[in-house]
Amino acid sequence: MSRAFVFPGQGSQAVGMGVDLAGAFTTARDVFGEVDEALGQNLSKLMREGPESDLTLTENAQPALMAVSVAVVRILEKDGGKPLPSLADYVAGHSLGEYSALAAAGALQLADAARLLKLRGQSMQKAVPVGVGAMAALLGIELEPAQEACKEAAQGQIVAVANDNGGGQVVVSGHKEAVERAIEAAKAKGCKRGMMLPVSAPFHCPLMQPAADAMKAALEGVALVPPRVPLVANVLAAEVSDPGAIKQRLVEQVTGLVRWREGVQYMKTKGIDTLVECGTGKVLSGLVKRIDKDMTGLALNTPSDIEAFLKTA
Incomplete structure (x- = not known):
C-alpha cells in the first residue's frame, strides 16, 4: 500500500x-x-x-x-x-x-x-465586498465544459472555475450575476444541477x-x-x-x-x-x-x- x-x-x-x-x-x-x-x-x-x-x-x-x-x-x-x-x-x-x-x-x-x-x-x-461575489457547485459536468460555460457567462464580469474536485463536481467563482449566468450556461452543456454555495467570498478567482x-x-x-x-x-x-x-x-x-x-x-x-x-x-x-x-x-x-x-x- x-x-x-x-x-x-x-x-x-x-x-x-x-x-x-x-x-x-x-x-x-x-x-x-x-x-x-x-x-x-x-x-x-x-x-x-x-x-x-x-x-x-x-x-x-x-x-x-x-x-x-x-x-x-x-x-x-x-x-x-x-x-x-x-x-x-x-x-x-x-x-x-x-x-x-x-x-x-x-x-x-x-x-x-x-x-x-x-x-x-x-x-x-x-x-470583495459582501454580496458582490459568489460561488456555485456544478454537478455532473467536467472541467472543460465548465470553463466554456464561464467564458460564455462572463459578459464583461469575472467568473472562473475555482475547484475541479473530480467525479463531475466543479465549483465556479466570481461576480454573483456572472456565477448565476454560468449555472444556466452549464445546464445547456449537460450539467445536472447547479447550486449557489453559502460562502462569504468568491475564492480562487481573479x-x-x-x-x-x-x-x-x-x-x-x-x-x-x-x-x-x-x-x-x-x-x-x-x-x-x-x-x-x-x-x-x-x-x-x-x-x-x-x-x-x-x-x-x-x-x-x-x-x-x-x-x-x-x-x-x-x-x-x-x-x-x-x-x-x-x-x-x-x-x-x-x-x-x-x-x-x-x-x-
Missing part, C-alpha cells in the same frame, strides 16, 4: 472539532495551545463551543481546520511512533489544506501556518488578487524549508519541494484553480493507491472513488480512527 496524506479545505469545520482528540491526547492539546498563542486568540474554545457563526468566518475556519489536521499527524508521530515519511509518500491539501500539509510535513512552523491562514482568511474576506498580494508580502517574511515528503500543489497538480517554488504556488493558489482531480491522478501515476484524510470531515476521502475507482479513501478524524490506522500502518 502506498499512501498520500491529504488535508481538508474550508467547509469541513464544525463546532466540536478536535474535542475528542484533545480529550484523548496531550499532543493535540499542545497543538491547539500553540495555535491559540500564535494568534493571541482562544481559537480552541471557539472550536470546542462555537458559536458556529464565528467558527464559520473564513479567518477562524482556516486556522482551526489546520490545527486539527496537524494534531492528527503529530499524534501519529509522537503517540504512535510513526514518522510522517514512513506513513506517506506525498502530502496534498485542498486550498487552505495546502498550509496544513506544509505544517504537517515540517516545511512551515505551526505558529507561522496559523498566522498566515488568519491573514489569508481576513484578506480573502476584504478583497477577484482575489488583493488577497494574493497580501499573501505574497506575508510569505516573503516567513521561513520555509523543504517538506519531509513532497507536496502535490493545487495549481500544478504535480509535486514541488523547493521552498521558493512552494511560496510562489501558495500565492498563485489564492486566485488560481484548485486542480484536485488532476492532483489525485498525478499521485496515482506515482503509485499512490490510498489517500488518508487527516483532520475534520470526510470530504476528500469521499471524493477518491469518484476520481478513480481503483483508489481508496480513509479519514482520520477520531482517536479510534487513529488507533485503527496505527494497527495497519
Whole structure:
C-alpha cells in the first residue's frame, strides 16, 4: 500500500472539532495551545463551543481546520511512533489544506501556518465586498465544459472555475450575476444541477488578487524549508519541494484553480493507491472513488480512527 496524506479545505469545520482528540491526547492539546498563542486568540474554545457563526468566518475556519489536521499527524508521530515519511509518500491539501500539509510535513512552523491562514482568511474576506461575489457547485459536468460555460457567462464580469474536485463536481467563482449566468450556461452543456454555495467570498478567482498580494508580502517574511515528503500543489497538480517554488504556488493558489482531480491522478501515476484524510470531515476521502475507482479513501478524524490506522500502518 502506498499512501498520500491529504488535508481538508474550508467547509469541513464544525463546532466540536478536535474535542475528542484533545480529550484523548496531550499532543493535540499542545497543538491547539500553540495555535491559540500564535494568534493571541482562544481559537480552541471557539472550536470546542462555537458559536458556529464565528467558527464559520473564513479567518477562524482556516486556522482551526489546520490545527486539527496537524494534531492528527503529530499524534501519529509522537503517540504512535510513526514518522510522517514512513506513513506517506506525498502530502496534498485542498486550498487552505495546502498550509496544513506544509505544517504537517515540517516545511512551515505551526505558529507561522496559523498566522498566515488568519491573514489569508481576513484578506480573502476584504478583497470583495459582501454580496458582490459568489460561488456555485456544478454537478455532473467536467472541467472543460465548465470553463466554456464561464467564458460564455462572463459578459464583461469575472467568473472562473475555482475547484475541479473530480467525479463531475466543479465549483465556479466570481461576480454573483456572472456565477448565476454560468449555472444556466452549464445546464445547456449537460450539467445536472447547479447550486449557489453559502460562502462569504468568491475564492480562487481573479477577484482575489488583493488577497494574493497580501499573501505574497506575508510569505516573503516567513521561513520555509523543504517538506519531509513532497507536496502535490493545487495549481500544478504535480509535486514541488523547493521552498521558493512552494511560496510562489501558495500565492498563485489564492486566485488560481484548485486542480484536485488532476492532483489525485498525478499521485496515482506515482503509485499512490490510498489517500488518508487527516483532520475534520470526510470530504476528500469521499471524493477518491469518484476520481478513480481503483483508489481508496480513509479519514482520520477520531482517536479510534487513529488507533485503527496505527494497527495497519
